[in-house]
Amino acid sequence: MAGTDTSIKIEFLPSPAVILCEPQLGENIGTAARAMANFGLWDLRLVRPRDGWPNERAIAAASRADHVIERVRVFETLEEAVSDLNLVLATTARSRDLQKEVIGPDEAAIRMSATIAAGQGVGLLFGREKWGLLNEEVALANTIVTLPVEPAFASLNIAQAVLILAYEWRRHAGLSQKLPFDSGLLDAAPKSELVGLFEHLEGVLDQSGFFTTPEKKPGMVDNLRTALSRGNFSSQEIRTLRGVISSIDRRHLRPNPNRQKPAVKKDVGEE
Incomplete structure (x- = not known):
């Protein structure tokens, strides 16, 4: 595949985990894994995937992002999937009744970078294809991340959303010492x-x-x-x-x- 160089060793550097909550289509899992691999993310966690795991369609859609697919972990509950993480960012375009901070992808990347630089775990939480995340799932997150999409057509494919957040992470990774961030949040x-x-x-x-x-x-x-x-x-x-x-x-x-x-x-x- 063009752009893939198997002679370069993949480094599993500390990076955010991607949590897909009850994904329905194997293709979406696979393309999300591919998006992660493009920007150096490798920890993919699935909560109750509809069609189970492993999934042949996911493997095919991952387009040789084998190092991500091989490390997929499946959890029965979201609480188990995020148990080792200190910072969880929930991605949603829907307005919520919850009084929770809402930030953009660039600010999310700054916080992720600083938290990981401090040796703590970070997760990006994505919802179902049809209706996203439930309020009780968003309540587990520290912050909501919303992308600056067109309000009349705000729904993104899961892999598209993963790609954008992974890109922002890659762009800011390692710059935490140069960027403003409330260090008090790093003790969570x-x-x-x-x-x-x-x-x-x-x-x-x-x-x-x-x-x-x-x-x-x-x-x-x-x-x-x-x-x-x-x-x-x-x-x-x-x-x-x-x-x-x-x-x-x-x-x-x-x-x-x-x-x-x-x-x-x-x-x-x-x-």
């Missing part, structure tokens, strides 16, 4: 710890009767997760928060016997 804990915080808090709220209206619970959970994600908590901060939640939970189940009870005023004549 892995997503596995953040998901643990989510589940801990939601379990306690369930037991305490916080979710009084079942049909409203999913939206409330999404809003809670979005708010907590904005904190970019470190591992120590998450441990502290979970300690607070555990303490509140214990007090709720077993009131503190050492707490001084308020004095009861007796009526005249009582002993």
